[in-house]
Amino acid sequence: MNAPERLFLTDVQSRPDDRNVAIDQVGVRGLRLPVQVLARDGVQSTVAQCEATVALPPQAKGTHMSRFVEILEASDTPLSARSLPHLLERMLERLGARAGRLDFAFPFFIRKLAPVTGVPSLLDYSARMAVASSDAGAVVTLAITAPVTSLCPCSKEISAYGAHNQRSHVTLDVELRPRAKLTLETLAAIGESAASCEVYGLLKRPDEKFVTERAYDNPKFVEDLVRDLALALDARAAVRRYRVEVENFESIHNHSAYARIERVKA
Amino acid sequence: MNAPERLFLTDVQSRPDDRNVAIDQVGVRGLRLPVQVLARDGVQSTVAQCEATVALPPQAKGTHMSRFVEILEASDTPLSARSLPHLLERMLERLGARAGRLDFAFPFFIRKLAPVTGVPSLLDYSARMAVASSDAGAVVTLAITAPVTSLCPCSKEISAYGAHNQRSHVTLDVELRPRAKLTLETLAAIGESAASCEVYGLLKRPDEKFVTERAYDNPKFVEDLVRDLALALDARAAVRRYRVEVENFESIHNHSAYARIERVKA
């Protein structure tokens, strides 16, 4: 397209707005992109669902949707607690905005060793990295949902043998203090250590014997898990605010047992 | 809008088409509607995702989308293996079609009694009723996915105590012979009887002791479940074709064990 034609394409979004209503967040959502994430053992390739938004002052009619996509596509730095504030800064500059937010949700993989045979395999977690403007600067949030095993203490105690157990989802969503370091791997390990037993991608028979007995030796209510998670995050100086959630997909019901604790630390 | 104006609204879909391509199915999908379903204890109100389609001959340009919605909304007969062929017939007439298909997917509820205390509660199943034209007349398909408990025989055998167990989904998808009778409740019961144990909405402690021990006494591989389901449906004269699937949401992994058998009977 040549320049003169371009001149005729009015930029409707740049007109003033007279409703006097500020918008908290406006931008793009549900944008699926390949991303790289900084992991303990190097850079990991995965696929993220991205949301990128800015605050819009009352007088501005609209934002520039295509610029969000440009910035997200142009970025080639692996996602990390350190890189996200820079990416947010570039986005705010390009959009001419004073506040904004970036959110990436993606599957994250950790290589684990089977507990007895040591056979390696990958386990998939659902992770999220986000950064948002605040009065005190950019605030980074990390979150991970780890699949684990929970075994019911009540079922174990009242039954002559056996105990119902099931897959559970442990979610840790933490806001980091400025420049604090915390990895997704550490969050996953915290989540798994609170469970009756960890889960693995690949288990040989001796491993299966181990995890079966380990879970039976270590029964936990949903309340126990969420409390142990809260204590573990209370002890982490890097964490300023947290939300822990546990959902047990009960093997004896078709609904979940669920618990949640949210805290802002001093 | 007055009548003359109406005359000018061309019916584009009624024009001829010169590509000479018949369409197997065309219609509406993802239409969410309140429906009534004929259950053992009376009529049950639920909400269905509906799909309604007809076959379109090569020379017809298009079908009439709004008529599908009209027919589905106008129907006030509870869904059942008996009523579905009539509904299909009305739809084919209204659409001027020779073949078609109706599909309703909905949560279905069965009141169950806890195994020891007898406390009643509802359990939710995912059900489906469909009817399709065939050379031999209308063919009705019933399907149900029942949540159950599965307990791993290998884990039980190799472990000093305990055994991993988990929620599983048992799906029975059956094509009925003409005028044959089979209820969703019967299908659910077949599915549950193959499992290590049934699940319930509400269990008191004596019930929890029972289901824990029952599952431990009755370990089943995914292969065992699917085979027992196949044998059970082989024995049902009402069933002409079936597909059984079992998915165990393994409590020691983050993936499922899965098995499937599909048969057309003589």
Place this chain on the structure above:
Amino acid sequence: MNAPERLFLTDVQSRPDDRNVAIDQVGVRGLRLPVQVLARDGVQSTVAQCEATVALPPQAKGTHMSRFVEILEASDTPLSARSLPHLLERMLERLGARAGRLDFAFPFFIRKLAPVTGVPSLLDYSARMAVASSDAGAVVTLAITAPVTSLCPCSKEISAYGAHNQRSHVTLDVELRPRAKLTLETLAAIGESAASCEVYGLLKRPDEKFVTERAYDNPKFVEDLVRDLALALDARAAVRRYRVEVENFESIHNHSAYARIERVKA
């Protein structure tokens, strides 16, 4: 099971806990139940995903999961802003808890008339009713997601003809003032009035002409929708806090344009 045996089934959850961690929410989630909802034209039968939780003080080891299910199943009063606080009260009493929360998410249906022909049809909305304890008593939240049409003002202005349009989701999530009245139907109407055009289950050709031209005459950015919604809720005395969200499933992209405003009123 006879009474003596019952005595031996220890109530593990009732033991004291020494971790000194209060739990914000613990209970059941993902419980699917048939429910009745009080609608403008009477009582509506639908199916809800239910979450019911209580706060647990530091010294209590666990809650009683089965009681949540008992209470939800026993309730036969249609859900409404008026009935929910009573249901919460009963739950807190039964659980011996001081604070708690109930949340019901369900498809909700409104009969609408096509804009020209007046043909009636149902439209499905995703709705939510929740009630939570607060220092000032029970607080009720209503939410609805209405499907609507949005037509892009920029596309209309820069193009010689046509304009891209798409299905959008308008979500209004409002906290009611004590004893204030607001219906899901009113919320839906507010949401729809902000859009380029409403959507319908059933449209005849004259209606299709109307909605096509109506949307073209009434282009709206995602920013316009969210601002108009905010102004509409600012004007509603019944509303103490609101969150409005609009997501346009852009027909020219594979991602959404998204905007959000959240306000607490004085």
Place this chain on the structure above:
Amino acid sequence: MNAPERLFLTDVQSRPDDRNVAIDQVGVRGLRLPVQVLARDGVQSTVAQCEATVALPPQAKGTHMSRFVEILEASDTPLSARSLPHLLERMLERLGARAGRLDFAFPFFIRKLAPVTGVPSLLDYSARMAVASSDAGAVVTLAITAPVTSLCPCSKEISAYGAHNQRSHVTLDVELRPRAKLTLETLAAIGESAASCEVYGLLKRPDEKFVTERAYDNPKFVEDLVRDLALALDARAAVRRYRVEVENFESIHNHSAYARIERVKA
């Protein structure tokens, strides 16, 4: 674990079964793994949901679940129509099975150029590659769901101005002839060429003008799309069997228009 202990862990799955029921498919499902896919411009990193199953003869009690995971994790060859049969062969050998199936579903990305400005951006597709045993050897299936724009011919014709349009999903699921070549990029291009207009990740204003007018100039019913897709696949010698589906997420309704054609070629 030392060898003697290993000897005591009975291999329950290897015992004989006396039910005399063959299992069509048994294995793992819902296994999420990072994978590499052979794309036109090189190897693409993405994340797949994997299903791997074998047929089990009547006399065998069970399969070896952990071996499926081993094989999937050990594979480092990028997925392609050429590599999949080899992977299946290795799996069958390792499992001692005569027939089996591998299925990978993953987001797939194609770099596209905006139609006027030429600005590049990625578009995400939902893709699937599968391979299954058959009497005639391994059969490879490729599938892609491409997001596109559809514009309603009826709405355009009856309206004084404008026309409703929306995002649609075009799915092409094709079985390749032995050693035939067909890329996901070609399938995507076939899907997009049938639509009223393609969609893009990033469009500048001149591009938005172009796609708006292009869709208006090129109205298509769901019937038109599915027929044009069928003709396009009829003309591809590489394709032995195909299923094409189109779902229009109607911008004037809350349900979809849907069409489907399935053909086995001579």
